[in-house]
Amino acid sequence: MASTTASTKGTSSRLAGLTESRGWLSAWFMLPAAALLLVFLTYPLGLGVWLGFTDARIGRPGIFIGLENYEYLWDDSVFWLSVFNTLLYTTVASILKFVLGLWLALILNENLPLKSFFRAIVLLPWVVPTVLSAIAFWWIFDSQFSIISWALIEMGIIDQRINFLGDPTNARASVIAANVWRGIPFVAITLLAGLQTIPQSLYEAATLDGAGRWQLFRYVTLPLLTPIIAITMTFSVLFTFTDFQLIYVLTRGGPVNATHLMATLSFQRGISGGQLGEGAAIAVAMIPFLLSAILFSYFGLQRRKWQQGGGD
């Protein structure tokens, strides 16, 4: 009897330990999130990485082939073209989105008439589904029916239509322009939110010290906005780097692969072409670039000097 009581006491105290201990409770609370991450993030990512090391095809599981997919890609000019395109697309589009987004945010932060209306309007490109805006741009960039070509011809500025999506350089510029149009609202609105957290008193103090408009921006706005810029641009770079829909609708990677991004090439090879292993390898090859962007942001955000607006 005594031993039974002792055993019951032991069980209940262990149970109490599991439910009342801070450490265990934390673990319990984190479990759902961990399970979600494991099932919806870690597993697909792990599977993708694994597939990259196999010769899996549609309808066939494939076997481990080591680095063969990567060796093939190493010698594949289309793959390297897609890497170049992706880096160009991401770099140019991100810089433009940052500059134009910051500019727009600064304008919207002023006391404009109909401020709320304009802020809502600015969000439109972001709200419109990508496929829809891509179709609109498809018409805008059409080699025969482009409204831009038509307007310029009507104004007498050009005498023949612009080959927006047929010429490799024009095609790259066109898809970047479409991406910038779509991405500016995200940058602008997020930076606007950051701008509004900067205390007005700092501007007043700086003004009393004789700071001009540029100095206010350079020594008050920009330093205090830096953490927000870091996180905003990290997300913007990630979105741009992994873009798929715009290219898929506008060009399918053409002309002659001049606008193929790594994401679109991965889909073309992996799903349309049935070469799952190779498609996964291309997708995995994107990870180092994405990781670099994340690490840049992470370490940037950790830097107290950055947070306080200082340099290195």
Add this chain to the structure above:
Amino acid sequence: MKFTRRDLMRTTAGLAAGVAGSRLIGATPAFAQSEPTYTPEAGATLRVLRWSPFVQGDEDAWIANTKKFTDATGVQVRIDKESWEDIRPKAAVAANVGSGPDIMWVWFDDAHQYPDKLHDVTELADYLGNKYGGWYDGGKDYATKDGKFIGLPLAAIGNAIVYRDSWVKQAGFSEFPKDTAGFLELCKALQKTGHPAGFTHGHGVGDGNNYAHWLLWSHGGRMVDDSGTVVINSPETLKSIQYAQELYKTFIPGTESWLDVNNNRAFLAGELSVIANGISAYRTAQINRDNDPKLTEIAKDIRTTNLPIGPVGKSVELHQTTTAVVFDYTPYPNAAKAYLKFMFEQEQMANWIEKSLGYCCQSLKAFADNPVWTSDPIAAPYSKASETLRPNGYSGPLGYASAATMADYVLVDMYARAVTGQATPEDAMAEAEKRANRYYRV
């Protein structure tokens, strides 16, 4: 439409209407012995995924015929549709994860990418083939693997020259040239009169591939030989590229960016005199939903003909081919086969081909006398699509490599690189060879 028991007995495997309409039985006496019967599983329902129609009559007729099947058997059939370019990835995912539609209309050599995941329909295919004059070879190649039918060849979507008669005459040609040399001269003349031709050099799955394969095959080139060895780097291919370069000079600007819809759109806007397309371009103008007088004029002026014959001396084209496959994961294989059997029988199939207005060319020879091919001369060039088509990856075996090579636009890019001056014909060929070898794994 009233569906009588007489109709049922005459046109289908026959349904024993008295047994709750759920049992398919023998039909035509001459084939009664070899006719398979498929009894739908209890509680069976089917989901069919097809490509979005280009001619509305196709979808309407298919749905109406499906309803007849449901009325007769009680098997509910849900028909979903996807943009036709999205069919390939959807089918690939369904095959890979083992879940999705029971029946799917797939393109080209899709079925050869996952033959193990498809239900063997050889018995049904043999029955239909015997009864309706046999399958055309091209469609059969796409639907068979190792002597077994892994799908039923459903139709070939014919590709033909669509042109403006008045502009061709204005350019000094009383009739459309039959050979590639004459065709080049016509295109030059059309360019001079301000009504250029245009053929897709962009990543258009249908139009881009159709044009590139015609260029190659009409000059005697091949991607691979009978054993699957890549032979694209050849004098014949070189000639075809040089020919394409000359043609390209006469085209409307921008064809290297074109996807599948661009040529139709430009043609129907009066910007182009000659394109290669399915009959849908003509039907759009003919049906003219918005009663646009300009489109009415274009419809009257449209003529069609088969693509010119090149140095090989015969008509050789890719066309698009669609196959109805039953996935092995379906819990209702008998219902699926009963459904396909019903839809391929005389009354339904003939009706569907007719209502498709020439967009879908029969896969069974007995349907070649469908009135749709003679009621309007514009449809005539499309009537031979199943007969003249060559499978993708000719003359090698169909499979992963042929499908992947097409999906990666190896041939389309080869011509586009050369015609736009991004590479010499020799370099373009060498790169195509290298890219194709990656799939054919040298």
